[in-house]
Amino acid sequence: MTDQFVAWFRGASPYINAHRGRIIVIHVGGELVEHEGFPHLIHDISLLNSLGIRLVLVHGIRPQVERRTAERGITTRLHKGLRVTGDAELAVVKEAAGAVRVEIEALLSMGLANSPMAGARIRVTSGNFIVARPLGVIDGVDFRHTGEIRRVDVGGIQDQLNQGGVVVVSPIGYSPTGEAFNLSGETVATALSLCLGAAKLMLLGSGEALTDGAGRPLRQLTLEQARALLETDSPGLGPAERHHLENAVHAGEYGVERVHLLDGRRDGALLKELFTRDGVGTLVSADPYESLRPATIEDIGGLLELLEPMEQDGTLVRRPREKLEQEVDHFVVMERDGTIIGCAARYPSDSPEAQELACLVVHPEYRRSGLGETLLDRVESDAASTGARRMFVLTTRTAHWFRERGYESGEVDDLPLTRRQGYNQQRNSKVLVKELG
Ligand SMILES: CC(C)(COP(=O)(O)OP(=O)(O)OC[C@H]1O[C@@H](n2cnc3c(N)ncnc32)[C@H](O)[C@@H]1OP(=O)(O)O)[C@@H](O)C(=O)NCCC(=O)NCCS
Structure with a gap:
């Protein structure tokens, strides 16, 4: 108690x-x-x-x-x-x-x-x-x-x-x-x-x-x-x-x-x-986008709280605090009343044409109201504005969600070189790719 x-x-x-x-x-x-x-x-x-x-x-x-x-x-x-x-x-x-x-x-x-x-x-x-x-x-x-x-x-x-x-x-x-x-x-x-x-x-x-x-x-x-x-x-x-x-x-x-x-x-x-x-x-x-913004170091605590349950059940790859701190600039977060209720990350690759979408998460209480899609749109448009033509994502359990949003199933060989080399065979994630319009 x-x-x-x-x-x-x-x-x-x-x-x-x-x-x-x-x-x-x-x-x-x-x-x-x-x-x-x-x-x-x-x-x-x-x-x-x-x-x-x-x-x-x-x-x-x-x-x-x-x-x-x-x-x-x-x-x-x-x-x-x-x-x-x-x-x-x-x-x-x-x-x-x-x-x-x-x-x-x-x-x-x-x-x-x-x-x-x-x-x-x-x-x-x-x-x-x-x-x-x-x-x-x-x-x-x-x-x-x-x-x-x-x-x-x-x-x-x-x-x-x-x-x-x-x-x-x-x-x-x-x-x-x-x-x-x-x-x-x-x-x-x-x-x-x-x-x-x-x-x-x-x-x-x-x-x-x-x-x-x-x-x-x-x-x-x-x-x-x-x-x-x-x-x-x-x-x-x-x-x-x-x-x-x-x-x-x-x-x-x-x-x-x-x-x-x-x-x-x-x-x-x-x-x-x-x-x-x-x-x-x-x-x-009034505006669902008002709370969507680039993450800062102050968001680490909120991000950890959001991600931990999904890391524990294996949906997401574990990111320790230090890694999150180093990579926080790659994240956008969605905030409600001072708490992080959603996030997504975007990483460049060795190919200027392709960027990776990762760690797209919406807190379970807020799912099914389009927030996931709002985050996805934001990451894709940020990628396109930096010159990327292709977005790829590795996922174990959410392939269909991405396919319903324009992603196509790909092969490990479709990944940019460094990502291909770092591919975790044991995790056996599915590769999905989308050509950005
Ligand atoms: C995937 C995720 C971000 C979607 O967030 P969301 O805000 O609920 O998304 P939206 O409201 O835009 O879409 C909801 C729709 O997607 C469907 N959906 C959710 N998860 C799904 C999955 N794993 N596979 C297929 N469809 C899925 C829902 O059923 C719902 O559709 P419906 O209302 O027609 O049934 C959220 O479910 C999540 O955080 N999942 C855990 C983390 C994860 O797997 N991330 C992807 C890997 S990086």
């Missing part, structure tokens, strides 16, 4: 370093506030604050508003999916926002001895950070107190974050005329992420974690893949999951580069997503 704890804690340290000082905007759906696990979620948020992450917490109030309006017999009107906020609804919105905010502030203030937040002493700030204007009249429908965001008081929020506080923002905006406007929590979280240059936006909802048609978790999607998924009627996409994914796509379309979708009902989901390699949610990112 102790050993497990030590290993786990050490494993988390790269993530702790990667996230420290960054701004993360977290949106917590109104339905989660009523979930039995909500106090745990808030404790986890307080832990993030203790680790130096600068947090802005936006909460929703949809179910709270719906319940109150129903109880009071107020019939609300929707137009184009947006609520028209009359006087009675605005009163309900203010009440619900106030109640939820106070609940969050109370939980963040907890600090009893023997509780997870003992000694935390977190300063929570909320305020008039969102300046709004009325949405106005659309198709002849007056939306009254439903608003849209006009401006964010970035300086005001940053001051609070710089002092180590957590900023809690309700989905209400204020206008210079002294009025309050009803806003959507997700839109507020998106606007805050963009204006504050947040490292990520985390949308915590109550939909299940996303899976593909075969029930496998979807850890990472590009914006394009996320849009394509919404077009399908994938069985893993119920109404709650669909709504959640739509919000992520909207945020991505507005320019938020990294949106994490999480099932906030899952105990510890936030911590697992931020501090473990595998995560538990889905990252919708």
